[in-house]
Amino acid sequence: MALIVQKYGGTSVANLDKLRNVAERVVKTREDGNDVVVVLSAMAGETDRLIQLAHGASDKPVEREYDALISTGEQITVSLLAMILGKMGYKAKSYLGHQVRIVTDAAHTRARIIDVETHKISAELGKGHIIVMAGFQGVDKDNNITTLGRGGSDTSAVAVAAALKADYCEIFTDVDGVYTTDPNIYDKARKLHKISYEEMLELASAGAKVLQHRSVELAKIYEVPVYVKSSFNNGGGTLVTKEDKDMEKEIVSGVTYDRDQAKITVVQVPDRPGIASRLFTPLSDRNIVVDMIIQNASVEGFTDLTFTVPKKDMKQAQLILDKVAPEIGATRIDYDEQISKVSIVGVGMKSHAGVASRMFAALASEGINILMISTSEIKISCVVESKYTELAVRVLHDSFGLDQRS
Amino acid sequence: MALIVQKYGGTSVANLDKLRNVAERVVKTREDGNDVVVVLSAMAGETDRLIQLAHGASDKPVEREYDALISTGEQITVSLLAMILGKMGYKAKSYLGHQVRIVTDAAHTRARIIDVETHKISAELGKGHIIVMAGFQGVDKDNNITTLGRGGSDTSAVAVAAALKADYCEIFTDVDGVYTTDPNIYDKARKLHKISYEEMLELASAGAKVLQHRSVELAKIYEVPVYVKSSFNNGGGTLVTKEDKDMEKEIVSGVTYDRDQAKITVVQVPDRPGIASRLFTPLSDRNIVVDMIIQNASVEGFTDLTFTVPKKDMKQAQLILDKVAPEIGATRIDYDEQISKVSIVGVGMKSHAGVASRMFAALASEGINILMISTSEIKISCVVESKYTELAVRVLHDSFGLDQRS
Numbered sequence A, B: 001m002a003l004i005v006q007k008y009g010g011t012s013v014a015n016l017d018k019l020r021n022v023a024e025r026v027v028k029t030r031e032d033g034n035d036v037v038v039v040l041s042a043m044a045g046e047t048d049r050l051i052q053l054a055h056g057a058s059d060k061p062v063e064r065e066y067d068a069l070i071s072t073g074e075q076i077t078v079s080l081l082a083m084i085l086g087k088m089g090y091k092a093k094s095y096l097g098h099q100v101r102i103v104t105d106a107a108h109t110r111a112r113i114i115d116v117e118t119h120k121i122s123a124e125l126g127k128g129h130i131i132v133m134a135g136f137q138g139v140d141k142d143n144n145i146t147t148l149g150r151g152g153s154d155t156s157a158v159a160v161a162a163a164l165k166a167d168y169c170e171i172f173t174d175v176d177g178v179y180t181t182d183p184n185i186y187d188k189a190r191k192l193h194k195i196s197y198e199e200m201l202e203l204a205s206a207g208a209k210v211l212q213h214r215s216v217e218l219a220k221i222y223e224v225p226v227y228v229k230s231s232f233n234n235g236g237g238t239l240v241t242k243e244d245k246d247m248e249k250e251i252v253s254g255v256t257y258d259r260d261q262a263k264i265t266v267v268q269v270p271d272r273p274g275i276a277s278r279l280f281t282p283l284s285d286r287n288i289v290v291d292m293i294i295q296n297a298s299v300e301g302f303t304d305l306t307f308t309v310p311k312k313d314m315k316q317a318q319l320i321l322d323k324v325a326p327e328i329g330a331t332r333i334d335y336d337e338q339i340s341k342v343s344i345v346g347v348g349m350k351s352h353a354g355v356a357s358r359m360f361a362a363l364a365s366e367g368i369n370i371l372m373i374s375t376s377e378i379k380i381s382c383v384v385e386s387k388y389t390e391l392a393v394r395v396l397h398d399s400f401g402l403d404q405r406s
Helices: A016-031 A046-057 A063-070 A072-087 A119-126 A152-163 A197-205 A213-222 A245-249 A275-285 A311-328 A347-351 A355-365 A386-399 B016-031 B046-057 B063-070 B072-087 B119-126 B152-163 B197-205 B213-222 B245-249 B275-285 B311-328 B347-351 B355-365 B386-399
Strands: A003-008 A035-040 A092-095 A102-104 A113-116 A130-134 A137-139 A145-147 A168-173 A194-196 A226-230 A238-241 A254-258 A261-270 A293-295 A302-310 A332-336 A339-345 A370-376 A379-385 B003-008 B035-040 B092-095 B102-104 B113-116 B130-134 B137-139 B145-147 B168-173 B194-196 B226-230 B238-241 B254-258 B261-270 B293-295 B302-310 B332-336 B339-345 B370-376 B379-385
Touching (some): A003 A152, A016 A035, A035 A072, A035 A119, A035 A152, A046 A063, A046 A072, A046 B016, A046 B072, A063 A072, A063 A145, A063 B092, A072 A130, A072 B046, A072 B063, A092 A119, A092 B063, A113 A152, A137 A152, A152 A168, A194 A197, A194 A245, A197 A238, A197 A254, A245 A347, A261 A275, A275 A293, A275 A302, A302 A311, A311 A332, A339 A386, A355 A370, A355 A386, A379 A386, B003 B152, B016 B035, B035 B072, B046 B072, B063 B072, B063 B145, B072 B092, B072 B130, B092 B119, B113 B152, B130 B152, B137 B152, B152 B213, B194 B197, B197 B254, B213 B226, B245 B347, B261 B275, B261 B311, B261 B339, B275 B311, B302 B311, B311 B332, B355 B370, B355 B386
Parallel strands (some): A035 A130, A092 A130, A102 A137, A194 A238, B003 B035, B035 B130, B092 B130, B102 B137, B168 B226
Antiparallel strands (some): A102 A113, A137 A145, A226 A238, A254 A339, A293 A302, A339 A379, A370 A379, B102 B113, B137 B145, B261 B332, B293 B302, B339 B379
């Protein structure tokens, strides 16, 4: 008998019929002799309906109230699923953030979980109950309702699994696992049976949208095995787990891309100490996350600084930088939104030489010019013109033989 | 500077525009120098949407989950109103049942308030906040969400007003006060400026639907002055308060009617001790509330027992009584759904003689036959054939001169 945490996303609970399918799956897990804690998102569309109401009330809704409003979405799905399980003859109880309690910091709309109090859930599991928990929400120490940000229910599920020392956590979603690349871009994409936390983190930060980044961080810290599965079939899914020998045999596990970045180049800036700080501090003050940063070697006391920011923050960055540029003596600033970041990820890189040059050669073979390069221990990212995105993904996928393994 | 509790019902908060109207009214009260606690219902229609979802999930939803589900309706309106007030430049905070906390017993869907913890609200009021509180909901001692039953937001408002020792409680609704009778039935109906708690209670139990019965009971116990007002105009409304000399001058304050009762007569039952108990115990065991009960004088050891039950419970009562009747030796049972209860209410009755006979004479003058009579200290009710309902109301209204006072 195992303790299993199952999380179902918005499309899996979009209406009563889909909730009944979820109930069938939960009951099957229970009948197989397991204790089950279910974590749910809001019905697909419901959160958007609530966000629309909030923006009808105020162009800049008070965040505390925004969280109180949108957390109702999960409250609806958990009580409905508990009712459906009740009708099927099972003892089930819904739990909200304040009832568990899921304690977070007070950063409304993007709170971080500090503690999951498990004694109530453990007691109810002991009485044979199926627990149905609202994802995405928590309470701060003063019992104000908080939410964890988009995709936060993944994080709720992993946090609960960690706190309960569950055997594993299953994330049911509308895809049936983690692929070597986006199947919508390349039909040779192959489902991975297993992937390491580190690779999953790099894939997530490089643009893959299967699991919320923070949920993988938590899973890694507490070593919670996470299965990514489809709620619409019975496929085996992908296991996200600790790095092992098998994984190291492969050089590259996945190819991913991110079209949501824009490139900014500060041209001919005097190469003095403190210049980078003068540029980036005002950006971070406005919560603009700078991703890749490249500084060329200095020529005659001048250098070029190139970096990427999320496309959605480009306008605001422009307002800030147009003010800062003359102050630091830059000649001009170039902005380019027509770029994509293409990345290869794999723990095998650590023990294989020549991976980067193989990547560059593959891109060159198709005449794709590389605009920026950045590397980490298990990831290499290249910025290319966005029109080459799909081509770059396909040539890299082929080049590293990602379609050929079982 | 006063402390005022304002409650707005579902039609007053039905959409964002109406919530903005509520906000204007709240702000005006605040700008007049008062502390304000606002208690809200769910948007009109929202509770019904949620109930429909619940019945889609289960024909007999688990009550704990039912409460968790439908309490989201109020959570939506309170957070939206707090956002709107925030946008208008006012500090406002929403509070849910578990945040206040409103502690109730564990009787889901019909919980009774045990305690209202006021320290948080008092502290926030002290900081200049407008408090926006979810009506209708509370939590039991284990933090399970409970609801107070239809109309429960009135009770929430009065309970909070009592706990905070508010100067008064304003109930904003879609009517602009308490009338001498239903204006839809008689256009001579007149708005009352003032009415006693006792009269309001009798009117409510006799069929008037302006305020929830329990909210008036609470107001009476804690002597909370309650104004019933329209949220769609600025009329003065009706003050529900302690009995005073003025009220005693009038014999009758209102005429009301109830079409939701059915009459049952158990014919020729042996007049032995314990017979009434044999009849009524199985009914109360099934939560069927018996209203009027009349037993005729015994003739040759036999008597007839007549009583009324809610029309909706008639079928179930029939199933029960058809089994009990032969056991107690009754000749037969007659059922009659074509009846109405017409009542006159007034604290003045206590000091005026001949009120009942004047009522009977008025009904007789129009040829209306009286089927049952029951009296209390400040109410006289007559059951008549339902086709006479409107005529009976009008003749009584005229007979006691209810249209003639200022």
